[in-house]
Amino acid sequence: MSEEVVSRTVEESQSERSEIVFPADSNALGNLFGGRLMQYIDLVGAMAASRHARAITVTASMDHLDFVAPVRVGELLILKASVNRAFRTSMEVGVRAMVEDVREQRLRHVSSAYLTFVAVDRDGQRIVVPPVVPVTEHQKRRYEDAGRRREMRADETQRKKEMRAALPGGFHV
Structure with missing residues (x-):
């Protein structure tokens, strides 16, 4: 018996996560480790993907990760994730990371990334x-852009396969 797949809007799966940056999460300059920020991005992206799929999701790739500005110890980091587009079994999720200046009530953009998640069963x-049903003009643009990025990822994957096949002695990169 197969379950009917029902379209969902972007809003149904949007996710947000907030973190205060502590010294244990920072480098010698007092800035958040890039790897820790990547972890937070992956987690909030997984929440959005799981909400959309209503299933377990696994990270297939993270690309186009931009570190725009440092995040300092004591700052409030806010991450927001949305499913930009769903394909057959995978989804592209966009994540935007910002620092909130609580006194000025302003947000400063610090990082953005696109991730691909795959929905899986318990096995x-x-x-x-x-x-995904994009509703706003912004969501429609992100939906279309996700299709173009998917094509570029497929081209890059093919290029890497060809490169590996041409390498002597089974050396892989």
Whole structure:
């Protein structure tokens, strides 16, 4: 018996996470470790993907990660994630990280990333995800952009396969 796949809007799965940056999460300059920021990005992205798929999701890739500005110890980091587009079993999720200046009530953009998540069942087998219905003009633009990025990722994957096949002695990069 197969379950009907029902489309979902972007809003249904949007996720947000907030963190205060502590010294244990920072480098010698008092800035948040890039790897820690990547972890937070992955977690909030996974929340959005899981909400959209209503299933377990696993990270397939993270690309186009931009570190725009440092995040300092004591600052309030806010991460927001949205599913930009769903394909058959995968989804592209966009994450934006900002620092909130609580006194001025302003947000400062510090990082953005695109991640691909795959929905799986309890046995780790891929499952079909519902389509995304973009409503606003901004969501429609992100939806279209996600399709273009997917094509570029596919081209890059093919290029890497060809490169590896041409390397002597099974050396892989």
